[in-house]
Each structure stands twice: as C-alpha cells, then as structure tokens.
Amino acid sequence: MSETTQMLKGILDGCLLAIIKEGEIYGYELAAKLESYGFRSLSEGTIYPLLLRMQKEGLISATLRKSTAGPKRKYYTLTEKGERELKLFIGRWEQVSSSVDNVLNKRGI
Amino acid sequence: MSETTQMLKGILDGCLLAIIKEGEIYGYELAAKLESYGFRSLSEGTIYPLLLRMQKEGLISATLRKSTAGPKRKYYTLTEKGERELKLFIGRWEQVSSSVDNVLNKRGI
DNA sequence: GTTAAATACCTTGCAATACAAGATATATAC
DNA sequence: GTATATATCTTGTATTGCAAGGTATTTAAC
Numbered sequence: 001m002s003e004t005t006q007m008l009k010g011i012l013d014g015c016l017l018a019i020i021k022e023g024e025i026y027g028y029e030l031a032a033k034l035e036s037y038g039f040r041s042l043s044e045g046t047i048y049p050l051l052l053r054m055q056k057e058g059l060i061s062a063t064l065r066k067s068t069a070g071p072k073r074k075y076y077t078l079t080e081k082g083e084r085e086l087k088l089f090i091g092r093w094e095q096v097s098s099s100v101d102n103v104l105n106k107r108g109i
Numbered sequence: 110m111s112e113t114t115q116m117l118k119g120i121l122d123g124c125l126l127a128i129i130k131e132g133e134i135y136g137y138e139l140a141a142k143l144e145s146y147g148f149r150s151l152s153e154g155t156i157y158p159l160l161l162r163m164q165k166e167g168l169i170s171a172t173l174r175k176s177t178a179g180p181k182r183k184y185y186t187l188t189e190k191g192e193r194e195l196k197l198f199i200g201r202w203e204q205v206s207s208s209v210d211n212v213l214n215k216r217g218i
Numbered sequence: 219g220t221t222a223a224a225t226a227c228c229t230t231g232c233a234a235t236a237c238a239a240g241a242t243a244t245a246t247a248c
Numbered sequence: 249g250t251a252t253a254t255a256t257c258t259t260g261t262a263t264t265g266c267a268a269g270g271t272a273t274t275t276a277a278c
C-alpha cells in the first residue's frame with residue numbers, strides 16, 4: 001500500500017464532486033484531470049467504485065453517450081444533494097487542513 | 110462514524126509526531142494539545158493505540174514517570190527514525206493538500 | 219480480415235486505521 | 249469509603265483506497 005493511500009481517504013470523494021461540479025465529465029477523463037491537479041496516478045480500481053458509490057448515494061447522476069473512439073462513456077453531473085455534500089466537504093477540509101497546518105507550524109489557535 | 114473520521118486517516122500519526130518533536134509529552138496531554146490546535150475531540154480509543162503502534166515501529170520511545178495527581182504518565186519522545194518519518198509525512202501532506210486546494214480553487218498546475 | 223493498441227468501464231478481495239465501548243488503576247477531597 | 253479527576257489499555261467494527269483481473273468498442277496497421 002502506498003504511503004499517501006491512507007491520506008486520501010475521505011478526501012478523494014470531495015475532490016471528485018468538486019471536479020464534476022465544473023462540468024459534465026466521464027470517469028476516464030476524471031483520472032487524467034486529477035493528475036493534472038497534482039494527484040499521483042490514481043488507479044481505475046479507485047475511481048470507478050467511488051463513482052458508483054456516489055451515484056448510489058444520489059450525489060451524482062449519470063448518462064451514457066457514444067464515444068468517437070472506444071466504448072460508450074458514462075458522463076456524470078452533480079445533483080442538488082451532491083452540491084450540498086460538496087459544501088460540507090469543503091467545510092470539513094478547511095477545518096482539518098488548517099488544524100494540520102497549525103500543528104506543523106507549531107502555533108496554537 | 111463521524112464525517113471527519115475518514116479524513117483523519119494517515120494524517121493523525123504525522124501530527125502526533127510533530128507535537129512530540131516539540132518536547133516530551135504524554136498521551137492524556139496530547140489529546141488536549143490536539144484540541145488546542147483545532148482538532149475536534151479525539152477519543153482515547155484513537156490516540157493510545159496510535160501511540161503504541163508508533164512505539165512498536167520505533168518512531169517514538171517512552172518512559173514512565175510518577176504523576177502529581179493520578180496514575181503514572183507515559184512520556185514520549187521522538188527517535189531518529191521518527192524524525193525521518195516526520196519529514197516524509199510533511200512532504201506527503203504538502204503534496205496532497207496542495208492538490209486538494211488546486212481542485213477546490215479550480216486551477217490546474 | 220485479423221491483429222494490435224488505445225479507449226472505457228466494472229468486480230472481487232485485501233489492508234490499513236479512526237473510533238466506540240468498556241475495562242483498569244492511582245491520587246485527592248469530602 | 250465514596251466520588252471525582254487523572255491516566256492508560258483492549259476488543260471489535262466500519263470505511264475506503266487500491267491491486268489484480270476481466271470485458272467491450274473503435275481505429276489503424278499489417
């Protein structure tokens with residue numbers, strides 16, 4: 001297991017929501033986009049199950065479309081519930097990341 | 110399970126190392142310190158197993174001392190291996206947190 | 219037309235870890 | 249002796265990233 005694996009837990013789902021909010025996108029493209037944002041190569045074994053889970057939870061919805069080169073693509077968009085969850089995620093992230101930064105910079109609140 | 114629980118995975122151990130590096134400290138005190146840095150009440154069921162694990166891995170070492178009010182305290186200090194691990198953690202944290210910030214601020218590298 | 223490569227998606231099972239719940243022990247104050 | 253605050257540990261559960269392996273489609277090369 002990679003060293004950053006544990007660190008991504010509870011973070012990846014929010015990042016996917018944030019990217020999907022920018023505009024309709026399909027899984028394969030998402031993986032590339034995450035890498036462009038600085039995430040080290042995330043495997044499909046990570047992304048596809050996550051997307052399915054979030055779809056089942058009603059955070060995102062999917063529509064199939066034909067591709068110009070390959071099998072059908074599954075395009076995802078954010079639902080209202082997904083937008084609310086994204087806001088909650090951002091709040092949690094700000095709380096946690098500022099706490100960590102406080103610890104690393106050695107100053108209390 | 111709390112919402113931030115998953116987000117703390119792979120982050121807490123590094124934060125403990127960073128606090129222990131500041132100076133000898135025991136578990137009970139550590140919990141209070143974490144809260145002062147902004148972490149919401151972390152239970153002892155989280156902290157003590159983590160400390161034991163890190164001790165077993167040789168990242169920290171412990172000495173028992175009498176307390177003025179209560180049972181003996183177990184004071185922890187950082188080992189050399191722990192210092193190296195702390196540096197690695199900081200590198201991982203900077204990589205991951207900047208990636209997340211990139212996603213949330215919607216700008217690629 | 220068959221083969222190869224790139225695209226695109228899914229499933230199963232494992233490993234790691236935060237935490238709830240419960241247990242134990244010491245010292246002080248009443 | 250009883251209550252309270254201090255201080256530590258153990259067991260079991262839930263969640264989730266990911267490796268490994270599988271399937272299907274389109275285009276291009278041979």
